[in-house]
Amino acid sequence: MDVLHDTARPAQGSGLGQVADTLMHLGPRRGLLLATAFAVLLSLALTLAAYVVVGRLPGVAPLLIAALAPLIVIPLCVAPFLRLLHTLESMRMELARLSQIDETTHTYNRRFFLQMAQREFDRARRYHHPLAIVMLEIEDFAAIVARHGHVASDAVLRRMAGIALGSTRTLDVVARFEGARFALLLPETDGAAADLVATRLAHELAGDPVQWTGGEIIASARSGSAQLQPEDEALDSVLRRAELAQRRH
Numbered sequence: 001m002d003v004l005h006d007t008a009r010p011a012q013g014s015g016l017g018q019v020a021d022t023l024m025h026l027g028p029r030r031g032l033l034l035a036t037a038f039a040v041l042l043s044l045a046l047t048l049a050a051y052v053v054v055g056r057l058p059g060v061a062p063l064l065i066a067a068l069a070p071l072i073v074i075p076l077c078v079a080p081f082l083r084l085l086h087t088l089e090s091m092r093m094e095l096a097r098l099s100q101i102d103e104t105t106h107t108y109n110r111r112f113f114l115q116m117a118q119r120e121f122d123r124a125r126r127y128h129h130p131l132a133i134v135m136l137e138i139e140d141f142a143a144i145v146a147r148h149g150h151v152a153s154d155a156v157l158r159r160m161a162g163i164a165l166g167s168t169r170t171l172d173v174v175a176r177f178e179g180a181r182f183a184l185l186l187p188e189t190d191g192a193a194a195d196l197v198a199t200r201l202a203h204e205l206a207g208d209p210v211q212w213t214g215g216e217i218i219a220s221a222r223s224g225s226a227q228l229q230p231e232d233e234a235l236d237s238v239l240r241r242a243e244l245a246q247r248r249h
Helices: 015-026 028-053 060-098 110-127 141-148 150-166 191-207 235-248
Strands: 131-138 173-178 181-187 210-212 215-217 221-227
Touching: 028 060, 110 131, 110 173, 110 181, 110 235, 131 141, 131 150, 131 191, 131 235, 141 150, 150 173, 150 181, 150 191, 150 210, 150 215, 181 191, 181 235, 191 221, 221 235
Parallel strands: none
Antiparallel strands: 131 181, 131 221, 173 181, 210 215
């Protein structure tokens, strides 16, 4: 899910924010064309208005000047601004994306997961849709770190993340929740389907050794899941049940 928070852009309710949004959605080339066309029309309108005030009709030359001046001036003045605007927007979007990603596994981080989980929790309760959360934790992770080091343990984390990302849908959210624990947010999924997902992911990790530069590691994971229940009034209730289910396995 691509949900980025607008922190560098003016508020949408302001005129500046609306102009910035329009220009960034159009792209630099279309934005420049729109700005130039608007400037030409405004220049022609002001020229006609000035002649009407003095009680005369403009000739061809004033109208040509009014139309050509913006065609020359606007690209020279606005084009650099539009390029800078889009460069800054690209940088902002990349920074926002990085703030949501766990560096080691390239899954989402805990903060983003909880934001999305709260949104899906509210939506599921409002419309009475199913929602499930799966927890996966790599077993004996501290021993893996102690025995093989952080390069090997990172390889195990990435392997678990790759399995989870490769086995879920685009609407699901996979996150490194904390340490060696991963959380999966599964909208439109009931408890039985979530149990199958949890079991399949754990079996897949245990099925193949994790390859790293120092050799192979046999890793396993405990998994558990929980489904949203009608009596759940807070997201924490579902999270606690998923964690308890994972610890029991």
